[in-house]
Amino acid sequence: MRDQEPVPRDADRRLSTKEAAELLGVKPETVYAYVSRGQLSSRRVTGGRGSTFDAGEVEALARRNKRESAGSSGSGGELSVRTRITLIESDRYYFRGVNAVDLAARHTYEEVAEWLWTGRMRPGATFTAPADSVAVARRAVEALPEHAAPTDLLRVATIAAATADPLRFDLSEEAVLGTARTLIPTLVAALPPVRHDRRDEGPLAHRLWTRLSGQDADEASLRALDTALALLVDHDLAASTLAVRVAASARAHAYAAVSAGLGVIEGPLHGAASGLAHRLLLDVLDQGDAAPVIADELRAGRRIPGLGHRLYPGEDPRARALFTLLERIPRAEPALLAARDIVETTARHAPLHANVDLALAVLTTSCGMPSTAGETVFAVARTAGWIAHTLEEYGERPLRMRPSGLYAGPKPPQPLPE
Structure with missing residues (x-):
């Protein structure tokens, strides 16, 4: 033949x-x-x-x-996943078709999270953590070394909370929404307080403040923190969100999916980026001039944190919204001036706009928070987005997030090694 x-x-x-x-x-x-x-x-x-x-x-x-x-886009062959949650285009981003900046300006973090999960607005929505879940999570967190990073604390708290929930394997929408509304406040409650008056009631941003700053919180600062949480709740298919969807595709429960996301955000190119911008701001404030600080960063071969974003050719809308609120806080003025100095100094050779990491760094430095505070804010905020993507992925064919490797090794069969 x-x-x-x-x-x-x-x-x-x-x-x-x-x-x-x-x-x-x-x-x-x-x-x-x-x-x-x-x-x-x-x-x-x-x-x-x-x-x-x-x-x-x-x-x-x-x-x-x-x-x-x-699953490949026309520009670079990157993985694409159909989603109804977040759209990013023309230097704007939208949650279920609604301008995300407008949502964050008019609604609390909890309300924006509800909109992301259900497509319905629940005015006055609040999240309450079950006492047994909080107790288990706090014991687990307290057992960690003092130098443990925020994401270490949150990952351990997530796993501990899962063990206290016998219904965690129920993947129905109602059950997962129940998990979301209790897991997020549990994570905040499990964080060690900076102030003695640990707050476990009221808006989530107020509770989180006592875990991040020893300063008294004025209304403008609390509003800025709450808006930062709402702005960061989701951002399309970021690296951590992709990890979450892979876990959900394998039908891991919601706690495990969130844990997968927490495992990714520690990288300096993702959730930890605001910490680098925080330290850069402190150096500029200490020296009073961005030029020598920027020169030292470039001499060491490091990129300048807090500048530019691959999804926004122009200005990051999250940064713009947060800077507007920070301008209303008198104690934020020095950090705002330092951030502006950083942007103007680097613009001589690289015309990059400030991104949300730099705006978050202004918030954390001016409110007496540690350099890791931005990472904590990011992780707590993004947990709601991860839950939204988990729910969406549960509605897809199981194990669809299973790419095939393009093998480039030795042609088989190879002899057994000596």
Whole structure:
């Protein structure tokens, strides 16, 4: 049988090279490239020069290639996931079609979270943590070393809270929403207080303040913190959110999905970026001039934190909204001037706008918070977004977040190692 002749689709379901190429939508040469990479197996035709291929393997590879093609954007081949939660375009971003900055300006963090989860607004929404969940989470957090990072505390608190919830494996929407409304306040309650008057009631931002700052909270500062939480609640498919959706795709419960997100945000390019901007601001405030500080950063080969964002060619709308609120806080003026100095100094060579990390750093430095405070704010805020994506992923086909590796190693079979 020659290579050009079709192979009957009998019980063995063998395809010729031509048929395999047509099914895959590639040239015959590419079919053999798949064989050399171990993605297809072939069988020589008895008495001929052609090869045949298992139809099931070819069809599976065709489906996989189609999924990878559908999951790639036209600019750079990045993974795309259909979502109804957040849209980012033209230097703006939207939660379920509504301008996110407007939502954060008019509603509390809890109300924005409810909108993200359900598409319905619940005026006056508050989150309450169960006493047993808080007790378990606090005991777990208190057992950690004093130098433990905020995300360490929050991850441990999340796992502890999960063990106290016998219904955590219920993945129904109602059950997951119940988890969301209790997990977030549990995380805040589990954090050690800076002030003696630990607050466990009232708006979440008020409770979080006592875990971040020893200063008295005026209304403008609390409003800025609450708005920061609402602005950071979600930002499309960031690295941590992708990790959450992968976990949810495998039908991990909501606590485990949140834990997956917390494991990703420690990187300096994600949740920890505001801490780097915080320390940069302190250096500028200490020296009174951004120029020598920026020069030292560049000399050390480090990028300047708090500037630019790959999704916003222009200004980060979250930074603009937060800076507007910070301008109403007198004690924030020195840090605001330092941030402006950083932007203007770097603009001589790289015209980058301030991003939300720099705005968050102004909030944390001017309110007597540690450099890790921004990471805490980010993690608490984003937990609501992770829950929204978890719920959305539960409605998709299980295990769909399973890409195929493009093997580039030695061609098998290789001999056993000595």
